[in-house]
Amino acid sequence: MKATLLLLALTASVVGARWLEHQSTDQTIISLEEPQYLLELIGGGTQWATEAEKWELRRDGQMFMDITDFRDLGSYHIASEKKDKYPKELIFxxxxxxxxxxxxxxxxxxxxxxxxxxxxxxxxxxxxxxxxxxxxxxxxxxxxxxxxxxxxxxxxxxxxxxxxxxxxxxxxxxxxxxxxxxxxxxxxxxxxxxxxxxxxxxxxxxxxxxxxxxxxxxxxxxxxxxxxxxxxxxxxxxxxxxxxxxxxxxxxxxxxxxxxxxxxxxxxxxxxxxxxxxxxxxxxxxxxxxxxxxxxxxxxxxxxxxxxxxxxxxxxxxxxxxxxxxxxxxxxxxxxxxxxxxxxxxxxxxxxxxxxxxxxxxxxxxxxxxxxxxxxxxxxxxxx
Structure with a gap:
């Protein structure tokens, strides 16, 4: 059975749009432009990468969070007063x-x-x-x-x-x-x-x-x-x-x-x-x-x-x-x-x-x- 990768623009940015795909086997990619994604690298740093570059990083052992759509994550959180949050003894x-x-x-x-x-x-x-x-x-x-x-x-x-x-x-x-x-x-x-x-x-x-x-x-x-x-x-x-x-x-x-x-x-x-x-x-x-x-x-x-x-x-x-x-x-x-x-x-x-x-x-x-x-x-x- 032949299926097609469907690429959908999700969010506009200065460098491209996020895209998605659906497939089963023997698929063909249809794309008018090369979208890029903002990656927060585990270990430090950020970089923009294409889909292919994302997976090159993964094959090289570099994990990341794809924060393209989540660049404000962490900015809404109001930290509670620091205290001992967890029990010091077990009772159950x-x-x-x-x-x-x-x-x-x-x-x-x-x-x-x-x-x-x-x-x-x-x-x-x-x-x-x-x-x-x-x-x-x-x-x-x-x-x-x-x-x-x-x-x-x-x-x-x-x-x-x-x-x-x-x-x-x-x-x-x-x-x-x-x-x-x-x-x-x-x-x-x-x-x-x-x-x-x-x-x-x-x-x-x-x-x-x-x-x-x-x-x-x-x-x-x-x-x-x-x-x-x-x-x-x-x-x-x-x-x-x-x-x-x-x-x-x-x-x-x-x-x-x-x-x-x-x-x-x-x-x-x-x-x-x-x-x-x-x-x-x-x-x-x-x-x-x-x-x-x-x-x-x-x-x-x-x-x-x-x-x-x-x-x-x-x-x-x-x-x-x-x-x-x-x-x-x-x-x-x-x-x-x-x-x-x-x-x-x-x-x-x-x-x-x-x-x-x-x-x-x-x-x-x-x-x-x-x-x-x-x-x-x-x-x-x-x-x-």
């Missing part, structure tokens, strides 16, 4: 630990096998659009099957100008203050982003199904589902992370402009690969990113890991890479990113045809789900 063990027991690796395995069966989940592709619809339906079914919809738990698409929407699931609390958990649903093949096979099992199918299983387990809490938590909980599945965090930037730009109070944002991107860690003679561990994060939230997460998981953590970093938590940070919200290992020992199969479920350890994804569940529950019921 009796509620959390039974929920941890309900986490199911088989659920994650089944969901990941289906998610990776899409040819790719590139945000501009027909496949990426279909995978997002499938994921939205799966999350909605998870809510209705537990009966949580009767208490106001809901899920909705967050639509973008491109085909693949982001997804937001909400567990209402006593206040509108938010605890946000995120993962990105898109994938990309750096050798051929349009037509290439990109199963994206670890990047970030693993995070996608990890937070979905965490969400399902949390729906087993009558106190949380019944609205007794102090804060509202949101789970986000972002579109277009690979293209410069476009989905999360759009969401947090809207949140900032509307004055939403995000107390914490917790990103899960790549949660299942342990081989290089084991090959190095180390036990599986969490990698806590030290760049572009909130230090108090990091300390709180370390406390959660010690209490609710059976593994340890290591500080890690990558000067030219990142994930969707950076959009929250840029908007003025506290955020953190925890990855599967020390960064230098993370999955070396990503962004190509070989990012497959067979390389992942579901026990380690359960570790990440335990950590995420502990973070969410303790913060949901905290006075922040």
């Amino acid at each position: 063990q009796s509620a959390v630990k039974p929920l941890l027991e309900s986490l199911n690796a088989t659920n994650m395995m089944n969901h990941l096998e289906y998610l990776t069966s899409f040819h790719n989940r590139y945000y501009l592709s027909e496949h990426g659009e279909k995978s997002a619809k499938w994921l939205l339906n799966l999350i909605n079914n998870t809510i209705t099957e537990t009966g949580a919809d009767k208490y106001g738990v809901s899920v909705k698409p967050f639509k973008h100008p491109w085909g693949q929407h982001s997804i937001i699931a909400t567990i209402p609390g006593k206040s509108d203050s938010l605890i946000v958990v995120g993962a990105h649903q898109d994938s990309v093949n750096h050798a051929d982003r349009v037509n290439g096979r990109a199963p994206g099992a670890d990047d970030d199918g693993s995070g996608t199904v990890t937070i979905l299983e965490t969400f399902r387990a949390l729906l087993g809490s009558q106190d949380l589902v019944g609205g007794k938590a102090e804060n509202t909980v949101e789970f986000h599945w972002y579109s277009a992370e690979e293209a410069g965090m476009l989905g999360s930037l759009a969401i947090f730009a809207e949140y900032e402009k509307s004055g939403k109070d995000v107390k914490a944002m917790f990103q899960q991107d790549m949660t299942g690969f342990t081989k290089l860690t084991l090959d190095a003679g180390r036990k599986p561990e969490f990698g806590i990113m030290t760049e572009y994060i909130d230090e108090e939230l990091k300390e709180f997460t370390q406390m959660i890991i010690a209490e609710y998981t059976n593994i340890s953590w290591v500080n890690t970093g990558c000067t030219r890479c990142g994930s969707d938590h950076m959009a929250a940070i840029k908007a003025g919200y506290p955020a953190i990113f925890v990855i599967e290992s020390a960064f230098e020992l993370s999955d070396d199969h990503i962004h190509g045809v070989d990012d497959l479920p067979k390389y992942l350890e579901y026990d380690h994804m359960i570790d990440h789900a335990q950590m995420t569940l502990g973070v969410v529950y303790e913060l949901a019921f905290a006075h922040l």
